[in-house]
Amino acid sequence: MSNTLLMATVEAEPYAFSLTSDKAALLIIDMQRDFLEEGGFGDALGNDVSLLRKTVPSLVAVLAMARAAGMVVVHTREGHRPDLSDLAPSKHERGNFLTKIGDAGPMGRILVRGEPGHDIIPEVYPVAGEPVIDKSGKGAFFATDLEAILRGRGITQLIVCGVTTEVCVNTTVREANDRGFECLVLSDCTGSYFPEFHEAGLAMIKAQGGIFGWVAPSTALLSALSTV
Numbered sequence: 001m002s003n004t005l006l007m008a009t010v011e012a013e014p015y016a017f018s019l020t021s022d023k024a025a026l027l028i029i030d031m032q033r034d035f036l037e038e039g040g041f042g043d044a045l046g047n048d049v050s051l052l053r054k055t056v057p058s059l060v061a062v063l064a065m066a067r068a069a070g071m072v073v074v075h076t077r078e079g080h081r082p083d084l085s086d087l088a089p090s091k092h093e094r095g096n097f098l099t100k101i102g103d104a105g106p107m108g109r110i111l112v113r114g115e116p117g118h119d120i121i122p123e124v125y126p127v128a129g130e131p132v133i134d135k136s137g138k139g140a141f142f143a144t145d146l147e148a149i150l151r152g153r154g155i156t157q158l159i160v161c162g163v164t165t166e167v168c169v170n171t172t173v174r175e176a177n178d179r180g181f182e183c184l185v186l187s188d189c190t191g192s193y194f195p196e197f198h199e200a201g202l203a204m205i206k207a208q209g210g211i212f213g214w215v216a217p218s219t220a221l222l223s224a225l226s227t228v
């Protein structure tokens, strides 16, 4: 592979996805310690965070491929300013949990920018030149400069990975779809605390002729790019 234009047909559902490497970005949603490690936000919400770790090996392979192909790679992080001025009271209070956003935890203040728990896990850590989008909501387009960054680079296709499938991944795919981006969601590079929600989240994307986008395993993308 090289840093030149690649066009590939990826076997996907509901039908093949025509990938053009210079129009496609790898969008990695919220692969943060707060969601994937004990003592963070996901844990505070009562979830088994080990379920999300299944995404890591496939995502590491896809990220290496994207970097080798010279594709645009964008990372997102969910979190809030230290003064919590961007935290909606509704989000702060939701769930009546003992530990809330902004409270001290084993990885620093929960879901607060700059704290260890807010950072991206080392396995898929951004490198120089890869934009990191900080967002306060579930969707990566809400109150961020993601759309400007993608449009400025001529991106029209998104390969979407990250966590969690039915929350931040689904919200972002829906936002992207309404903005005219074609989304290919990689089934094994996305994960949920609820296996049934993962399946349902992917099913909703690809149903009705791909109402929000396409779904494929990472092997389909890797093999499509290895044959060009």
Ligand code: TIU
Binding pocket: 029, 030, 035, 042, 045, 078, 138, 163, 164, 165, 167, 168, 169, 193
């Ligand atoms: N709770 C849950 O499943 N997800 C989130 O709160 N954020 C993201 O999905 N990133």
